[in-house]
Amino acid sequence: MARLFHAPLSPFCRKVRLSLAEKKIECELVEERYWEKDADFLRRNPAGKVPVLRMGERTMSESAAICEYLEEAYPEPALLPKGADKRYEVRRLVSWFDDKFHAEVTSNLLYERVNRKLHGTGYPISSNVKDGAKAIKYHLDYMNWLLEHRRWLAGDTMSLADFAAAAHLSSLDYISDVDWNRSQSVKDWYATIKSRPAFRSILADHVPGFPPPPHYADLDF
Amino acid sequence: MARLFHAPLSPFCRKVRLSLAEKKIECELVEERYWEKDADFLRRNPAGKVPVLRMGERTMSESAAICEYLEEAYPEPALLPKGADKRYEVRRLVSWFDDKFHAEVTSNLLYERVNRKLHGTGYPISSNVKDGAKAIKYHLDYMNWLLEHRRWLAGDTMSLADFAAAAHLSSLDYISDVDWNRSQSVKDWYATIKSRPAFRSILADHVPGFPPPPHYADLDF
Structure with a gap:
């Protein structure tokens, strides 16, 4: 069976988890405290990052x-459409x-x-948090614009682009940082993707010390 | 004809320039002062970055x-080998x-x-420069290790991996920040890639205020 070394809220890991689940590739999840740079882990990935995917003799890193x-x-179901x-x-x-x-x-x-609390690197820097809270509005508006022209983010079919976006937004939703009232199109898109079986493991994530809000796993949020 | 909006020392632009040249796609280069966030440029690429490639009606961003x-x-010559x-x-x-x-x-x-001087964002932060000078040694050693096991960085054939690496190293070589004596294998690899016709335009780059060292364009460096 495949084995994924991951961190629950990492959007890069979540993107890979969604791809694996959508393609029905069975995979054991192993939580990795990658920031501790454990020697065994660095042997698996000299870049010292998650995700790391082990499949048979193959050990792979870099989510893209x-x-x-x-x-x-595993071409089916396709997460990249046909045509350059x-x-x-x-x-x-x-x-x-x-x-x-x-x-x-x-x-x-x-x-x-x-991450600062988990990794022991101090308190949040409030100017960064403020910048992030401002930037997410602009990004939600961009997604809204895309979804008013397309069924899925990149076109007519669900793709890796939707998984990348949903990976980031779901991690931010875990800490209640997404304003779902900003765009009905984005909310509808997320509701559709959230209800896919591939999303279940992500909705079941739990990080000690950071309980998710009740709406996080609610399909009718 | 294709048109690439670029910055001469940007490694992401150089990677695209190498791919275009290797595939013999004629392309006009247009220098873009992307950091000034000119409205015309932001229309071409809302992410405000270079490279931006215009081909016919198509405007593309994101080097990967x-x-x-x-x-x-343009599959020939291939820069990705066959086999997953x-x-x-x-x-x-x-x-x-x-x-x-x-x-x-x-x-x-x-x-x-x-970039700090070009973009008017102050003097170099010396601790960053020190970190970079330390890190490049480790990366050159990693490349040395790869090239002792393989003809090219990713395997038996030249690929996008070589272009990505050469794009970064050539930009750093422009400011004499690569110690070519550290590894004969890396030096030989760079000499081979540097002598390809696709590399010519990169060796002819000139940034006002930053003259390249004489060895930069020398094939026998």
Whole structure:
């Protein structure tokens, strides 16, 4: 069976978990305190990050490379559409969320509020939290604009772009940092993706010291 | 003709330039002062970053998505090998350089020494420069280790992984921040890639106020 070394609220791990579950690849989850840079873990991934996916003799890191691998090795159901143009748009949006959204929102909110306490690196820096709270509005508006033109974020079919976005938003929703009233289109999109069987394990996550709000796992939030 | 909005020393732009040139896609280069967030430029790319590639009616951003697009739309010569395992390894290394190397080395050296002056954001922070100078040694050693086991960074054939690495190293070489004496294997690898016709435009780059050292464009460095 595959084994994923992960951290429950890491959006990069959640994106891989969603891909694995959607493709019905059975996988054991192993929580990794990656910030402690344990020697065994560094042997698995010299970059010292999660996710790390073990499949047979293969040990893989870097969430983008892992998701492309899963897409090529387990093509059904497809999370990348056919056609270079459509695939470009999916990959552009995956980078948008994993790069820009991550730097402007996830780092400023989730990492300040949760990771600092978990990793013992001090109190949240309030100017960062404020920047994150401001930036998420702009990103939700961008998603709203996309979803008014498309059924899913990158086009007519659900794709890795939706999983990347849902991975970040679900981690932020765990700490009540998403204003679902800002856009009905975004709320409807999240309700649809949240109700997929692939999302169940994510809704069951629990980080000691940080209980999720009641709406977090509620499909009718 | 394709048109690339770029900044000469940006490793992400250089990676795309190398892919375009290797695939013999003619492309006009337009320098973009992206940090000034000009309205026209933000219309082309709301993320406010370079590279931005215009091809016909298509305007593309995000270097990883652009390179995958070029690979699918212009498959020859291939910069991704065949087989999910080999392709995974290429993509893992592209992320290694664009993520980890970028954060630990390029940001601390190139962005401190050059971008701060160009963008008018103050003097280099010397502790960052020191961290970068330390980190590049570790990365050169990792490349040395890879190249002792493989002909190219990700395997038997030249790939996007080599272009990602060469894009970062060439930008750092422009400011004499690469110790080519540290590893003969890395030096040989760079000499091979540097002598490709695709590299010519990069060796001709010139940033006002920052003249390159004589060895920068020398194929026999």
